[in-house]
Amino acid sequence: MIGGNIPFPMLSDQNGEIGKMYGIYNEESGTETRGRFIIDPDGIVQAFEVLTPPVGRNVSEGLRQLKAYQLVRETGGAEVTPSGWQPGKKTLKPGPDLVGNVWKExxxxEAFE
Known part of the structure; x- marks a missing residue:
């Protein structure tokens, strides 16, 4: 990336090899639809977003999701992040008591604050 100030790895797929693996390469036009894939250290795709060219992606939302996945991984899943979670905000403790009772917690x- 120009300037090198992106805090996570990014890549450019000039030959479309990666786009073909992830199903975002258009053979007809020889181009890819831009996508964001969050892949954990074990190589598991945890999240992805693919948008057509007229609409740009939300970098802040991508960073928020990345931080949320990192927190969940760091806590071994003992804490999960509800919609709109931001660092420092309340997390939830998953378990049978939470099922059907998220509204109590x-x-x-809070997703919009």
Missing amino acids: WDVK
Whole structure:
């Protein structure tokens, strides 16, 4: 990346090899649809977003998701992040008591704060 100030690895797939593996390469036009894939250290795709060219991606949302996946991994899944979670905000403790009761622990307005 120009300037080198991106805090995570990015790549350019000039030959379309990676795009073909992830199903975003258009053989007809010889181009790829831009995508964001969050892949954990074990090589598992945890999240992906693919948008057509007229709409740009939200870098802040990608970084938020990356931080959320890192937290979940660091806690071994003992903490999970609800919608809109930001670092320092409340996490949830998964388990049978939480199923059907998220509303008791988390309010939807927290996703927008």
